[in-house]
Amino acid sequence: MVKGIEDKLGDRRPFEPSPPYAIEAREVNIAYGSRRAVLDVTLKVPERTIVALIGPSGCGKSTLLRSINRMNDFVTGAKISGEILFRGQNIYEPEADPVLIRRQIGMVFQKPNPFPTSIRKNITWGPKINGFQGNYDDLVETSLRRAALWDEVAGKLDESGLALSGGQQQRLCIARAIAMDPDVILMDEPCSALDPSSTLKIENLLLELKDRFTIIIVTHNMQQARRVSDYTAFMYQGELIEYGPTDEVFETPRQELTRDYVSGRFG
Amino acid sequence: MSESDLTQGTASISSSKIREATAQYKQVRMHPVQWRPRRARRKIAGVLFLLFTLAATLLGVAALVLLLESVISQGWSRLSWDFLNNFPSRIASRAGIKAALVGSIYLTGLVAVIAIPFGVGAAVYLEEFAADTKWRRVIDINIANLAGVPSIVYGMLGLMLFVRICAFGHSLLAGACTMSLLILPVIIVTSREALKTVPNGVRLAALGLGATKWQTVRAHVLPTAMPGILTGVILSLSRAVGETAPLLMIGALSYMAFVPESPMDDFTVLPIQIFNWSSRPQDEFRVAAAAGILVLLGILLTVNSCAIFMRMRYQRKMQW
Numbered sequence: 001m002v003k004g005i006e007d008k009l010g011d012r013r014p015f016e017p018s019p020p021y022a023i024e025a026r027e028v029n030i031a032y033g034s035r036r037a038v039l040d041v042t043l044k045v046p047e048r049t050i051v052a053l054i055g056p057s058g059c060g061k062s063t064l065l066r067s068i069n070r071m072n073d074f075v076t077g078a079k080i081s082g083e084i085l086f087r088g089q090n091i092y093e094p095e096a097d098p099v100l101i102r103r104q105i106g107m108v109f110q111k112p113n114p115f116p117t118s119i120r121k122n123i124t125w126g127p128k129i130n131g132f133q134g135n136y137d138d139l140v141e142t143s144l145r146r147a148a149l150w151d152e153v154a155g156k157l158d159e160s161g162l163a164l165s166g167g168q169q170q171r172l173c174i175a176r177a178i179a180m181d182p183d184v185i186l187m188d189e190p191c192s193a194l195d196p197s198s199t200l201k202i203e204n205l206l207l208e209l210k211d212r213f214t215i216i217i218v219t220h221n222m223q224q225a226r227r228v229s230d231y232t233a234f235m236y237q238g239e240l241i242e243y244g245p246t247d248e249v250f251e252t253p254r255q256e257l258t259r260d261y262v263s264g265r266f267g
Numbered sequence: 268m269s270e271s272d273l274t275q276g277t278a279s280i281s282s283s284k285i286r287e288a289t290a291q292y293k294q295v296r297m298h299p300v301q302w303r304p305r306r307a308r309r310k311i312a313g314v315l316f317l318l319f320t321l322a323a324t325l326l327g328v329a330a331l332v333l334l335l336e337s338v339i340s341q342g343w344s345r346l347s348w349d350f351l352n353n354f355p356s357r358i359a360s361r362a363g364i365k366a367a368l369v370g371s372i373y374l375t376g377l378v379a380v381i382a383i384p385f386g387v388g389a390a391v392y393l394e395e396f397a398a399d400t401k402w403r404r405v406i407d408i409n410i411a412n413l414a415g416v417p418s419i420v421y422g423m424l425g426l427m428l429f430v431r432i433c434a435f436g437h438s439l440l441a442g443a444c445t446m447s448l449l450i451l452p453v454i455i456v457t458s459r460e461a462l463k464t465v466p467n468g469v470r471l472a473a474l475g476l477g478a479t480k481w482q483t484v485r486a487h488v489l490p491t492a493m494p495g496i497l498t499g500v501i502l503s504l505s506r507a508v509g510e511t512a513p514l515l516m517i518g519a520l521s522y523m524a525f526v527p528e529s530p531m532d533d534f535t536v537l538p539i540q541i542f543n544w545s546s547r548p549q550d551e552f553r554v555a556a557a558a559g560i561l562v563l564l565g566i567l568l569t570v571n572s573c574a575i576f577m578r579m580r581y582q583r584k585m586q587w
Contacts, residue, residue, distance in 0.1 A: 038310030052419065076399050103477025115487060125486065126476035173472070180476060 167198025457499025
């Protein structure tokens with residue numbers, strides 16, 4: 001517990017959404033060397049919902065997100081303790097295969113990062129290396145349609161993904177993640193590099209995708225969290241301060257700290 | 268208004284504060300004493316710098332023109348099919364460079380086969396796989412230092428390691444191994460620099476799709492870094508074509524009347540042949556040396572053009 005927060009906190013009973021859960025974090029601690037980035041976070045993410053992680057810069061929300069598909073493995077010095085269950089299986093147990101986990105838990109990054117190759121290959125590469133046996137043309141079309149990008153790129157599938165605008169690139173990255181047919185999609189501030197109209201498109205897209213996927217989204221934009229998410233988790237200095245249905249977190253927060261943050265008093 | 272107010276974003280900017288700031292700004296504008304643009308001086312500095320860089324370029328070009336001029340004027344008339352197709356001879360007019368030319372080509376080919384996989388492999392390991400530990404940093408510094416070790420030292424190492432311990436003898440293989448050692452550090456350093464320029468987002472994107480590290484490197488990182496890697500590889504191969512000292516050290520022949528047929532055969536290379544001819548007293552051999560230099564330059568030009576061509580193809584394949 002960080003000094004100074006303790007006395008401010010009121011009711012901290014953990015919020016229990018209704019099962020089944022896609023992701024369940026149990027007392028997760030993550031540290032980079034001696035710097036502790038995530039402290040004792042316990043969080044349940046129900047299937048086919050959108051969960052927003054909010055909080056000021058450096059509060060550990062991106063670190064927590066990256067730990068859910070073991071992308072933190074690539075950060076030097078990152079150490080994790082506790083359990084993260086994906087469909088009841090701890091993804092940090094020794095037998096767990098991080099490659100398989102990342103195949104089932106996709107990720108969309110803050111900065112659009114298409115591969116420097118054609119739009120088509122951007123979509124097909126992931127399925128190809130994972131042994132997809134179906135029809136690749138159909139896969140490309142359905143993925144792009146679901147990412148609301150098909151109409152804009154249908155005629156130029158063999159052109160470079162990098163020739164697209166920033167918003168289109170990010171939707172291409174979402175299409176690339178969808179093409180793997182993952183169970184969960186993690187999004188790390190997917191709209192922070194985009195203009196308002198692209199942001200709106202992606203937000204609408206998220207609401208569509210909820211039917212099929214569980215989405216966990218880190219965002220700095222509280223209006224965005226409010227518009228798209230079913231549940232919101234507020235983190236501060238590595239701790240999960242409050243987690244609950246989005247309306248409750250924004251309208252009637254249990255913690256003073258949450259209230260101050262969502263009302264824009266700091267952050 | 269404290270600094271934390273600013274960073275936390277709670278400060279409210281009232282219109283009186285805006286007015287205050289505007290007034291301050293105007294005050295600064297009204298005291299030109301605080302600004303000394305010295306535009307004339309800056310412009311002169313700019314022109315001087317331009318002249319310096321131009322002079323540096325011209326110096327290099329001039330040296331090259333001088334070299335080419337003297338070599339071409341001496342050696343051009345000596346170039347002929349016979350010159351390329353004859354073995355060296357005591358009689359200057361009959362002397363040719365067949366053995367050296369073939370030796371150089373074989374040596375370069377063998378060096379490429381040995382040095383490229385090991386060099387690029389080491390670079391990929393150090394850049395993509397190795398954890399950032401104390402040991403890796405020690406290795407880093409040592410590799411950079413090895414690139415600066417004089418070539419004769421590699422010759423001595425090659426003599427001991429390949430000629431004696433591995434018992435390759437004074438063979439083409441021993442020469443190729445020695446040359447590979449010589450250029451390995453350069454290939455490693457340049458390949459690592461090329462790998463460093465690959466945006467990290469590309470790696471994360473691939474790994475996030477459930478690719479293994481090897482698939483990520485193979486399909487995205489290496490192709491993206493390939494133009495840079497090729498540049499380093501070709502520059503170091505050119506160096507291998509031109510090096511003489513380490514091969515003299517391991518005992519490459521300076522007179523050879525046959526063409527090496529297997530990697531275990533004796534060999535000679537163009538620079539050795541040129542050195543040999545230019546140290547003879549007769550003028551005719553000097554002319555032969557000049558012609559030999561032309562052939563060597565021709566090979567270097569060919570190798571470099573290949574590199575540029577391949578680099579362009581790779582750059583076009585990457586759709587940046």
